[in-house]
Amino acid sequence: MVAVKIDGKAFAETVRGDLAKHVEQLQREHGITPGLAVILVGEDPASEVYVRNKGKQTRECGMASFEHKLEATSSEAELLDLIGSLNADPAVHGILVQLPLPAHIDSDKILNAIDPAKDVDGFHVSNVGLLGTGQKAMVPCTPLGCLMLLRHHHGKLDGLNAVVIGRSNIVGKPMAQLLLRDNCTVTIAHSRSRDLQNIVRSADIVIAAVGRPEIVTGAWIKAGATVIDVGINRVERDGRKKLVGDVNFESAAEVASAITPVPGGVGPMTIACLLANTLTACCRARGLPEPLGLTA
Ligand SMILES: NC(=O)C1=CN([C@@H]2O[C@H](COP(=O)(O)OP(=O)(O)OC[C@H]3O[C@@H](n4cnc5c(N)ncnc54)[C@H](OP(=O)(O)O)[C@@H]3O)[C@@H](O)[C@H]2O)C=CC1
Numbered sequence: 001m002v003a004v005k006i007d008g009k010a011f012a013e014t015v016r017g018d019l020a021k022h023v024e025q026l027q028r029e030h031g032i033t034p035g036l037a038v039i040l041v042g043e044d045p046a047s048e049v050y051v052r053n054k055g056k057q058t059r060e061c062g063m064a065s066f067e068h069k070l071e072a073t074s075s076e077a078e079l080l081d082l083i084g085s086l087n088a089d090p091a092v093h094g095i096l097v098q099l100p101l102p103a104h105i106d107s108d109k110i111l112n113a114i115d116p117a118k119d120v121d122g123f124h125v126s127n128v129g130l131l132g133t134g135q136k137a138m139v140p141c142t143p144l145g146c147l148m149l150l151r152h153h154h155g156k157l158d159g160l161n162a163v164v165i166g167r168s169n170i171v172g173k174p175m176a177q178l179l180l181r182d183n184c185t186v187t188i189a190h191s192r193s194r195d196l197q198n199i200v201r202s203a204d205i206v207i208a209a210v211g212r213p214e215i216v217t218g219a220w221i222k223a224g225a226t227v228i229d230v231g232i233n234r235v236e237r238d239g240r241k242k243l244v245g246d247v248n249f250e251s252a253a254e255v256a257s258a259i260t261p262v263p264g265g266v267g268p269m270t271i272a273c274l275l276a277n278t279l280t281a282c283c284r285a286r287g288l289p290e291p292l293g294l295t296a
């Protein structure tokens with residue numbers, strides 16, 4: 001292996017440590033506790049683990065965590081009611097609705113019902129538009145976490161060729177916006193892209209957000225590139241359940257100069273950025289200065 005392993009877990013711990021200090025200061029000086037509400041509809045085991053981790057880390061940072069679990073059969077109207085009450089609750093500064101939602105619920109309608117000021121996922125159409133036009137927005141957590149790792153390991157990204165594989169609203173598209181804002185030359189690839197390997201081979205920075213276990217191999221990577229693996233895929237290998245990314249770590253690490261592992265890469269940064277966005281939302285709601293350096 002020639003590549004440096006980018007330790008997202010350790011970096012996220014540092015971010016959460018900084019956050020905890022700011023939260024403590026907010027409490028001491030203003031008597032305010034930032035609050036994050038997480039809504040989970042249905043019983044997907046992976047989502048439950050993730051929601052539990054978020055709740056734990058929220059409390060560890062000194063913030064308030066409000067968890068709402070709804071039956072898989074809950075109606076759209078029930079969910080809209082809950083969002084309405086959280087929008088009106090002054091103790092709640094951030095609201096996250098865990099995706100995916102059951103098929104009978106219109107996700108866009110739900111996401112757009114969240115008060116944009118409390119939209120810590122950055123999925124509301126107002127925040128998407130603000131980010132796309134270079135205005136102050138709530139920035140989606142996973143792309144924000146990737147950008148923080150990239151800036152930390154790379155410094156300035158000006159003029160670099162970045163290839164984002166995946167065009168989802170939650171990862172690929174906002175990631176491309178952030179890289180463009182940092183002056184990269186950005187290519188977005190997807191399932192209809194022709195000759196994906198050659199597109200990836202042109203990249204100084206590769207962001208893999210595909211949802212296909214280890215689809216990207218070392219043979220696709222330009223020597224010295226930085227590889228950010230967003231994929232979280234649960235697979236069975238030799239009779240054991242295992243978490244792998246969208247990148248084949250071993251082969252990619254032979255050619256890349258730096259690479260994130262799965263687990264321990266982007267995932268922990270996503271949660272740290274969610275908490276950072278909650279603190280930012282809280283400060284904006286109360287007209288207080290935002291702690292610098294935590295969000296993009
Ligand atoms: N670490 C973290 O914090 C997070 C991790 N994830 C993980 O990241 C991955 C992506 O998530 P998400 O964006 O929500 O997934 P989606 O399924 O919404 O999007 C996947 C994207 O990959 C593209 N794609 C699929 N197959 C191929 C292929 N063979 N070649 C090229 N492109 C392809 C799709 O193209 P098309 O649009 O044409 O269908 C689509 O744009 C998943 O593994 C998910 O679990 C997600 C969120 C947070």
Ligand SMILES: Nc1nc(=O)c2c([nH]1)NC[C@@H]1CN(c3ccc(C(=O)N[C@@H](CCC(=O)O)C(=O)O)cc3)C=[N+]21
Nearest residue numbers: 096097098099100121141232263264265267268270271
């Ligand atoms: N509204 C919404 N916002 C999201 O941000 C969102 C979502 N819905 N739905 C699901 C995806 C997925 N996602 C992850 C976050 C952290 C880890 C994470 O912490 N992963 C650990 C390992 C966790 C494990 O062991 O299972 C790691 O990579 O080291 C994983 C996945 C956020 N998402």
